[in-house]
Amino acid sequence: MKFPIFLDNHSTTPMDPRVLDTMLPYFCEKFGNAASRNHPFGWEAEEAVERARQQIAQLIHADAKELVFTSGATESDNLALKGVLEMYKEKGDHIITSATEHRAVLDTAKSLESKKGVKVTYLPVDKYGMVNPDDVRNAITDKTILISIMMANNEIGTINPIKEIGKIAKEKGILFHCDATQGVGKIPVNVQEMGIDLMAFSAHKIYGPKGVGALYVRKKAPRVRLAPIIDGGGHERGMRSGTLPVPLIVGFGKACELCEQEMPTESVKLAGLRDRLQDGIMKHLDEVYLNGHPTQRLPHNLNISFAYVEGESLLMGVKEIALSSGSACTSATLEPSYVLRALGVGSDLAHSSIRFGLGRFNTAEEVDYTAKRIIEIVTKLREMSPLYEMAKEGIDLKSVQWTAH
Ligand SMILES: Cc1ncc(COP(=O)(O)O)c(C=O)c1O
Structure with missing residues (x-):
C-alpha cells in the first residue's frame, strides 16, 4: 500500500496514464493551432480536436457539434447561466435552481441577481438532498427562462431526478441546464433522454487533465443560443473565443472514451x-x-x-x-x-x-x-x-x- x-x-482525480500517453505528442511534436486552416500543423491539431469532440459527445449521447470547450465546469456553468440570461433577456428574467448546487452555479446566480436584477428561486431539497420535480413545476412563472439543477451532488452524491425535471422544462418551453460535473463518466448520461439543453462537465473529475471542460449546447429542438462571456477570435461558434488547448482536449477525449468503456x-x-x-x-x-x-x-x-x-x-x-x-x-x-x-x-x-x-x-x-x-x-x-x-x-x-x- x-x-x-x-x-x-470528488475534488479531482489522478490522471489515467493512458490519458497522458495520448496527450504527450500534442505538446512538442504536434503543437499546431487548431484554428490554423492553411498548413498541416493546424490540420493535424484540428483533426485531434474533432476526434476528441466525438469521443466526448459519444459518452453523453450528443452530437460533436453541440460541444463548446471551456477551461472547466466553473466556466461552463458561468457561460450557461450568463449566456442564456443575456441572450433571452427579452423573454424573461427568472431562473430556478436549487439550494445545494455547487458554488459555480450559486455564485453565478447571486452575481446575476445583484448585478443584473435577475430573480432567482433557490429550491429546497428533501432530507436526502433531492430536488422534488413538483417544486420545479410550481416555481415556474411566465418570466422563467432557465432551470438549472445539478445531476449529482459533489458532497453527498445524491442523484437528482433529471429526466423528470427535463420533461417539465420541455413541456413548459423553458431551457434546462444541468451541472453534471460529478455525474458524467460515473453514471450513464444521455442528454436526449434526460431532456437536457445545456450541460456543464469537466475533464479532471474523470481521470483527465485539469484546465479543460465543456458545455453541451443543444442545437436542435430547441436550438439554444448563448451570448458569449469571452470575446475574441470567434472560436467554438462564437460562444467561447480563445485558442483551443489541444493536448488537454485530446486528454479529455481519451478520458471520456475510457469512461464509456469501463x-x-x-x-x-x-x-x-x-x-x-x-x-x-x-x-x-x-x-x-x-x-x-x-x-x-x-x-x-x-x-x-x-x-x-x-x-x-x-x-x-x-x-x-x-x-x-x-x-x-x-x-x-x-x-x-x-x-x-x-x-x-x-x-x-x-x-x-x-x-x-x-x-x-x-x-x-x-x-x-x-x-x-x-x-x-x-x-x-x-x-x-x-x-x-x-x-x-x-x-x-x-x-x-x-x-x-
Ligand atoms: C458539481 C460541480 N460543479 C462544478 C464544479 C467546478 O468544476 P471545475 O473544477 O472544473 O471548474 C465542481 C468541482 O468540484 C463540481 O463538483
Whole structure:
C-alpha cells in the first residue's frame, strides 16, 4: 500500500496514464493551432480536436457539434447561466435552481441577481438532498427562462431526478441546464433522454487533465443560443473565443472514451468498495449517520457524520488519508457545509461530516485500512469527549442548562 491514500476523488482525480500517453505528442511534436486552416500543423491539431469532440459527445449521447470547450465546469456553468440570461433577456428574467448546487452555479446566480436584477428561486431539497420535480413545476412563472439543477451532488452524491425535471422544462418551453460535473463518466448520461439543453462537465473529475471542460449546447429542438462571456477570435461558434488547448482536449477525449468503456464494470467495483467501507465503519461505531440518499447516489460517494466528533479533528488524526470535510471549497472556512444544512442536518452533525470519494485506482486494501483507522480515531476522540460520555450515561444533552461559569 502506498501512502498517502487518496480518497478525495470528488475534488479531482489522478490522471489515467493512458490519458497522458495520448496527450504527450500534442505538446512538442504536434503543437499546431487548431484554428490554423492553411498548413498541416493546424490540420493535424484540428483533426485531434474533432476526434476528441466525438469521443466526448459519444459518452453523453450528443452530437460533436453541440460541444463548446471551456477551461472547466466553473466556466461552463458561468457561460450557461450568463449566456442564456443575456441572450433571452427579452423573454424573461427568472431562473430556478436549487439550494445545494455547487458554488459555480450559486455564485453565478447571486452575481446575476445583484448585478443584473435577475430573480432567482433557490429550491429546497428533501432530507436526502433531492430536488422534488413538483417544486420545479410550481416555481415556474411566465418570466422563467432557465432551470438549472445539478445531476449529482459533489458532497453527498445524491442523484437528482433529471429526466423528470427535463420533461417539465420541455413541456413548459423553458431551457434546462444541468451541472453534471460529478455525474458524467460515473453514471450513464444521455442528454436526449434526460431532456437536457445545456450541460456543464469537466475533464479532471474523470481521470483527465485539469484546465479543460465543456458545455453541451443543444442545437436542435430547441436550438439554444448563448451570448458569449469571452470575446475574441470567434472560436467554438462564437460562444467561447480563445485558442483551443489541444493536448488537454485530446486528454479529455481519451478520458471520456475510457469512461464509456469501463463505466459498467468500474461503477460496480466502486459501489462494492464504497459499501465495504460503509459497512466496515458502521458495524463498529455507534451514532454514525449517512448523509445523502441511501440508494440514489453516486457509486463512489460516501458521506458520514460521526456524532460527538469534530470533522476537522478527525481529518487531523488520519493525515495519511486524503479526505474532505464538506466540499473542498468550503473546507477552507470552518462554516458547516451549506449542503448538509439544506438537508436539515443540525450544525453539530454537519460539523462532524466526512466525505469519502473513491476512485479508479483505489483498492480493497486501502478501504480496509481506512475503515480501521477511522474507527480507531473516532473511538479515541470520543473517549476524550465529555458530551459523548454524558450521552452514553443517558443524559439528554438538549435538556442540559449550560452556564458560562
Ligand atoms: C458539481 C460541480 N460543479 C462544478 C464544479 C467546478 O468544476 P471545475 O473544477 O472544473 O471548474 C465542481 C468541482 O468540484 C463540481 O463538483
